[in-house]
Amino acid sequence: MSETRTYRIAVIPGDGIGKEIIPVAQQVMEKATAGLADFTYENFDLGAERYLRDGTILPDEELERIKRNDAILLGAIGDPRIKAGILERGLLLKLRFALDQYVNLRPTKLYKGVTSPLSNPGDIDFVVVREGTEGLYCGAGGAIRQGTEAEVATEISINTAYGVERVVRYAFDLAMKRRRHVTLVHKKNVLVNAGDMWQRLVDKVAKDYPDVGHDYLHIDATTIFLVTEPSRFDVIVTDNLFGDILTDEAGAVVGGVGYSASGCINASNQYPSMFEPIHGSAPDIAGQGIANPTAAVLSAAMLLRHLGLEEPATSIERAVEADIEERGSTQRSTERVGQDILARL
Amino acid sequence: MSETRTYRIAVIPGDGIGKEIIPVAQQVMEKATAGLADFTYENFDLGAERYLRDGTILPDEELERIKRNDAILLGAIGDPRIKAGILERGLLLKLRFALDQYVNLRPTKLYKGVTSPLSNPGDIDFVVVREGTEGLYCGAGGAIRQGTEAEVATEISINTAYGVERVVRYAFDLAMKRRRHVTLVHKKNVLVNAGDMWQRLVDKVAKDYPDVGHDYLHIDATTIFLVTEPSRFDVIVTDNLFGDILTDEAGAVVGGVGYSASGCINASNQYPSMFEPIHGSAPDIAGQGIANPTAAVLSAAMLLRHLGLEEPATSIERAVEADIEERGSTQRSTERVGQDILARL
Numbered sequence: 001m002s003e004t005r006t007y008r009i010a011v012i013p014g015d016g017i018g019k020e021i022i023p024v025a026q027q028v029m030e031k032a033t034a035g036l037a038d039f040t041y042e043n044f045d046l047g048a049e050r051y052l053r054d055g056t057i058l059p060d061e062e063l064e065r066i067k068r069n070d071a072i073l074l075g076a077i078g079d080p081r082i083k084a085g086i087l088e089r090g091l092l093l094k095l096r097f098a099l100d101q102y103v104n105l106r107p108t109k110l111y112k113g114v115t116s117p118l119s120n121p122g123d124i125d126f127v128v129v130r131e132g133t134e135g136l137y138c139g140a141g142g143a144i145r146q147g148t149e150a151e152v153a154t155e156i157s158i159n160t161a162y163g164v165e166r167v168v169r170y171a172f173d174l175a176m177k178r179r180r181h182v183t184l185v186h187k188k189n190v191l192v193n194a195g196d197m198w199q200r201l202v203d204k205v206a207k208d209y210p211d212v213g214h215d216y217l218h219i220d221a222t223t224i225f226l227v228t229e230p231s232r233f234d235v236i237v238t239d240n241l242f243g244d245i246l247t248d249e250a251g252a253v254v255g256g257v258g259y260s261a262s263g264c265i266n267a268s269n270q271y272p273s274m275f276e277p278i279h280g281s282a283p284d285i286a287g288q289g290i291a292n293p294t295a296a297v298l299s300a301a302m303l304l305r306h307l308g309l310e311e312p313a314t315s316i317e318r319a320v321e322a323d324i325e326e327r328g329s330t331q332r333s334t335e336r337v338g339q340d341i342l343a344r345l
Numbered sequence: 346m347s348e349t350r351t352y353r354i355a356v357i358p359g360d361g362i363g364k365e366i367i368p369v370a371q372q373v374m375e376k377a378t379a380g381l382a383d384f385t386y387e388n389f390d391l392g393a394e395r396y397l398r399d400g401t402i403l404p405d406e407e408l409e410r411i412k413r414n415d416a417i418l419l420g421a422i423g424d425p426r427i428k429a430g431i432l433e434r435g436l437l438l439k440l441r442f443a444l445d446q447y448v449n450l451r452p453t454k455l456y457k458g459v460t461s462p463l464s465n466p467g468d469i470d471f472v473v474v475r476e477g478t479e480g481l482y483c484g485a486g487g488a489i490r491q492g493t494e495a496e497v498a499t500e501i502s503i504n505t506a507y508g509v510e511r512v513v514r515y516a517f518d519l520a521m522k523r524r525r526h527v528t529l530v531h532k533k534n535v536l537v538n539a540g541d542m543w544q545r546l547v548d549k550v551a552k553d554y555p556d557v558g559h560d561y562l563h564i565d566a567t568t569i570f571l572v573t574e575p576s577r578f579d580v581i582v583t584d585n586l587f588g589d590i591l592t593d594e595a596g597a598v599v600g601g602v603g604y605s606a607s608g609c610i611n612a613s614n615q616y617p618s619m620f621e622p623i624h625g626s627a628p629d630i631a632g633q634g635i636a637n638p639t640a641a642v643l644s645a646a647m648l649l650r651h652l653g654l655e656e657p658a659t660s661i662e663r664a665v666e667a668d669i670e671e672r673g674s675t676q677r678s679t680e681r682v683g684q685d686i687l688a689r690l
């Protein structure tokens with residue numbers, strides 16, 4: 001008899017469709033790993049409803065419990081009833097920062113069977129390695145004289161060699177397993193302090209990877225290439241905000257963020273990594289059972305790969321690819337997509 | 346005999362293809378205004394070659410002379426031989442800031458005859474009103490311990506009620522002359538200080554324009570809609586960096602930034618406004634006489650409109666539209682496109 005390892009997974013379904021897609025992702029994980037791994041799930045009731053009920057966002061005690069898990073599966077955070085920023089900064093970004101998830105990994109792939117809005121999309125298959133713990137996401141900045149004509153509001157982007165070099169190394173490592181090309185995206189002609197440091201660190205790290213080519217693009221030019229020539233990219237490495245922007249555009253280009261998974265990875269394995277679809281809580285379609293769970297399922301596959309469960313991760317990805325290729329844009333219920341994927345495992 | 350007014354135009358061809366397209370724009374301006382207006386041109390030798398020759402970027406004395414003109418026609422700034430940021434910040438952004446060009450106006454239109462990379466582009470006709478004198482473009486921020494493992498680099502986005510309200514008012518005024526809808530684009534769920542102020546000021550200004558509808562989108566979501574539903578937009582108002590990013594993506598969506606003009610406008614008319622294509626100096630094709638002058642010609646039309654010369658501005662736009670509709674994507678020399686447009690005036 002082979003030994004099965006047990007992993008503890010923190011599950012945060014969150015808001016809106018998050019609650020509908022996460023159970024599907026769990027079912028798929030379970031089936032794909034049957035006989036190979038066991039999971040114990042610890043559910044965390046975090047998000048809009050909890051906040052509206054008792055005013056808590058992410059208590060320290062719960063954060064500590066989350067830390068004791070091997071990985072986190074997250075649905076989506078966000079609710080129109082709550083002022084923008086409260087849950088994002090208090091929960092989602094707090095997790096990314098507190099768990100030092102410095103690699104925000106976002107693969108972009110045009111699956112067969114999906115219609116891209118581009119008439120000539122070509123072969124799209126790249127990964128954005130977005131820095132996850134620095135830049136404009138630090139929460140630095142403030143406001144004076146709020147609500148008056150003399151108001152001043154600032155936002156501060158903080159970037160460190162420590163933070164940039166580690167994510168750049170991750171990008172070059174990843175490129176070695178792919179088509180061996182890294183593109184740095186920044187706006188170094190305007191953001192000269194941060195941009196210059198990013199460029200120097202890319203040049204420095206590149207010396208350790210003589211087989212990996214690298215180039216540079218401004219963020220504005222990159223948004224053009226994502227539309228005119230997305231197949232040119234292999235690995236993009238970029239800062240927190242630019243990565244946020246590019247991956248949404250990239251999601252659109254490959255037929256919708258409904259197919260885009262992401263991992264918030266603490267690559268030093270000091271804390272658990274977190275896996276989540278890049279789409280939001282979609283309050284407009286929540287509760288109807290029609291949300292597409294594909295991105296959540298692909299996020300679960302990334303989670304498995306992160307835990308070293310390479311084979312079940314690949315089998316989930318194959319099942320999803322086959323499902324999309326056959327059923328593509330057909331309108332199906334959340335449950336039905338889940339069943340169709342399960343049936344292929 | 347009718348009286349013709351004389352306008353003084355500062356001309357900065359700049360780098361690369363800038364030198365090739367600006368003369369075409371001037372020819373077209375001349376013909377379109379014959380008998381209506383006279384122009385005296387003051388040429389400024391600014392840009393990469395000047396900098397490489399004598400190390401100057403924008404001497405105070407030349408800035409003062411530029412100020413004495415009624416408007417500025419600029420080609421493009423940028424040269425791969427010069428480190429990113431030097432000319433951009435020392436010349437282009439210096440002009441925008443010193444001349445308080447707080448409205449960076451960028452119309453986006455899909456012309457008949459142009460092939461969009463989208464398979465279903467729809468009717469695209471919107472204007473991005475990009476703030477031009479604040480945000481991350483101020484040059485605030487710095488770096489310590491440069492080149493060491495302990496380096497920290499910051500970029501500071503400075504936003505003021507003074508600066509935001511005036512550009513928001515401009516956007517609402519413009520919407521009144523268009524389809525009466527303003528979309529604020531920001532990232533207020535993360536950049537809470539600046540985002541909150543932008544939103545409050547939009548809400549405040551909107552009260553003075555009961556006939557103009559308004560909504561809000563995050564920058565990341567906007568990059569999606571630019572690809573999936575660009576026809577939804579009428580007037581977008583946004584900050585300096587987001588405007589930079591969106592207008593390049595928008596340019597790609599309407600078939601290339603080669604058709605996109607822009608105005609850096611001091612709407613209080615204290616200083617001259619500046620008109621420039623949004624594309625760059627394109628060093629890869631410079632000197633071959635093949636650069637498309639259309640965006641420069643359309644920038645000249647914006648310049649004329651700004652000076653109150655509405656009719657010639659419209660006649661240039663009509664000529665360009667007819668030219669594009671007939672000749673669309675045919676490969677023509679710079680000179681030839683100019684002749685074709687001139688022939689239609």
Ligand SMILES: CC(C)[C@H](C(=O)O)[C@@H](O)C(=O)O
Nearest residue numbers: 088092093244278534535565
């Ligand atoms: C919800 C928001 C804070 C978040 C981000 O900006 O990172 C989201 O857009 C994402 O990309 O995961």
Ligand SMILES: CC(C)[C@H](C(=O)O)[C@@H](O)C(=O)O
Nearest residue numbers: 189190220433437438589623
């Ligand atoms: C050249 C650069 C500084 C400039 C900007 O970022 O504003 C350009 O991209 C533009 O959009 O006009």
